Amino acid sequence: MDFELLKDWFTLENIMGLIEKYRTFGPVPGILLPLIEAFLPFLPLFLFVMANANAFGLWLGFLFSWIGAAAGAFIVFLLVRKYGQRRILKVLKRNSKVQKLMNWVERHGFGPLFILLCLPFTPSAVVNIVAGLSKISIAQYMLAVVTGKMVMIFTMSFVGYDIKSLITQPMRTVIVAVIIFILWYVGKRIEIKMNMNVEKEKKFRRAK
Secondary structure, rough: HEEEEEEEEHHHHHOOOOOOOOHHHHHHHHHHHHHHHOOOOOOOOHHHHHHHHHHHHHHHHHHHHHHHHHHHHHHHHHHHHOOOOOOHHHHHHOHHHHHHHHHHHHHHHHHHHHHHHHEEEEEEEHHHHHHHHHHOOOHHHHHHHHHHHHHHHHHHHHHHHOOOHHHHHHHHHHHHHHHHHHHHHHHHHHHHHHHHHHHHHHHOOOOO
């Protein structure tokens, strides 16, 4: 396979053409493209999100991209969690850098993961794998993925749909920043409650 040729094919026009070609399947192409990117991180997620926003409109495009990206990340996480003891992943798990990342994820939980997943250029495939190998709870990671990907995908959709508005209407940029803070704060409060419930369960088991 000629990877240079493949790389050249990935343009906004070609991806939008692909979505239009399979438009009879409704939102399926718009959801599948970002979902597949979770397994093949070399694919251009930003172009997929931009194409969805332009093909389906800002809000529907954002929704389809968000569902696909969040579902893909969570599936990768679950697969790594389930098969983490297999030989290949065991070797990865013993790597000192991976162990440091795993310990960091376990210690800090939702907050830093949320921030990492908000950032468009974070290697989310690495985050998914490390989180899957760590002992972070499924509920915690799902919360971080759903909220973090929401912010990242909305930002991408917003920029891709109307890039000029970031300069001509700075108030929109301020609103996006406020939404990011609110989601982070709400997620952090939920994480604290979840941790309290876990501690209560541990104390209850010890009392038995």
